Amino acid sequence: MDQSISRQLQPIFRPRSVAVIGASAVPMKWGNDIILTMQQDGFRGAIYPINPKEKEILGLKVYPSVLHVPDPIDLAVIALRTEQVPRALTECVRKGIKGAVLISAGFAETGEKGRALQDEVTRIAREGGLRFVGPNCMGIFSAAADLNLSLPPGVPKGSVAFISQSGTFGGIFSREAARRGLGLSCFISAGNQADLDLADYLAYLAEDPLTQVVVMYVEGLKQGRKLLTAGKALAGRKPVIVYKAGRNPSVARVTLSHTASMAGEDRVFDAVCRQAGFIRVDELFGLLDAASALSREPLPRGKRMGILGTGGLCVVLADTCVSLGLEVPELTRKDMEFIVSDIAFPPHAPAPINPVDFAGANRTALEEAKVLNRLAQLDEVDGLISNTPLTFADTSGQSAEEQEKLFSAAARLLAEITQTFKKPLITVGLGDLVPSHEGLEKAMQAAGIVSYASPEAAVKAMAALVRYAEIRRRFAEEKGK
DSSP states (O other): OOSOHHHHTHHHHSOSEEEEETOOSSTTSHHHHHHHHHHHTTOOSEEEEEOTTOSEETTEEOBSSGGGOSSOOSEEEEOSOGGGHHHHHHHHHHHTOOEEEEOOOOSGGGOHHHHHHHHHHHHHHHHTTOEEEOSSOOOEEEGGGTEESSSOSSOOEEEEEEEESOSHHHHHHHHHHHHTTOOEEEEEEOTTOSSSOHHHHHHHHHHOTTOSEEEEEESOOSOHHHHHHHHHHHHTTSOEEEEEOOOSGGGHHHHHHHHSOOOOOHHHHHHHHHHHTOEEOSSTTHHHHHHHHHTTSOOOSSSBEEEEEOTHHHHHHHHHHHHTTOBOOOOOHHHHHHHHTTSOOOTTSOOOSSSEEOTTOOBOHHHHHHHHHHHHTOTTOOEEEEEOTTTTBOOTTOOHHHHHHHHHHHHHHHHHHHHTSOOOEEEEOOGGGSOOOHHHHHHHHHTTOEEESSHHHHHHHHHHHHHHHHHHHHHHHHHHO
């Protein structure tokens, strides 16, 4: 094929019509759930159920095969028994269908017999000019087409694309992303990658205007050099965040039986990530922690952090920063006087040399916002990490009107940090312990300020911002040579 990967995958991610081969009238079966989810999520194109024994499914006319459908079909979704897939795919080729999603399992992940059948399916598709996702996958989601084949209905649309070698993680990830206010541009359950692989998806997403950040759950590599090339082409333009399972040799057999993936040596994968410009995280939801920051916050110019908090929180934040390669520079006396001028800084607190430690003293959200805003104005500070300004706020003796004025003023100062000074501000909300103020929260969200439940998660998110800023600079320098 001499078409660009973007053109080749257009029928899969932007289809105008979908045939569901293996459609079922029985609720809870794959062939029924796929159609129902497409209908519930408002797929804009035509849906053609394929089943030789049924006449109508979910209000739609049923056809015995794709060859009986009078109109063109862009995408075929196949949910049949393994041995039925080669014939179904052959009919797709005869119909002129150019894209398919193979839900069916029982291929290379089951052994040599399944691998031989997978090779046959791949040969049929390639000779017929058809590209496919899977087999042994749980489908895809594409915001560009309002197409949902696999995720819970009502997935919020957004700018994060998720490629996963686990279909199960798709539902978990999409729910957690929605809880955090993140939407998906795309979800791809890669399955066995018999035809399309991780590198192909990265090449497609590089051209996708809806995608700003790419996250991947990986169990093993099939074509490391191809992935490296695709990663380099993408990572200089959009961040790619990776979590790899199967890091220990003893679990290689598990990944092989799951998606026919060889786990491989972890140090080799780590080298691929470094060369490709991928940001590697060490836990599954670390993908979302990093994606939240990278899709909202400005990139820092360096790795010098300004920290605001109280007591142990300052210690943990500073310690975690240094552990992750970030710096916590000591401020000069002049800078100290600047950041706490006209603020009732507690006399019992340590000097605000960075971290700025209020030592448990009461303060208002406005006072904290002033300190953060002034820290952001210092040349020796590239990013800021703080408790959420409302966490320790003192509102005693203030009327509701006075509180609103303070919160509004605090919101303006915080917004300046990301929007005017172009420096990232990440906060630690400490989960349900944080008091809430709707106006302040909305203002922080509008300014792209992200909050995390733990200090460690907050620092890891900031480290991802620093790492991607370094990646961008590296690729820009290499391009300029």
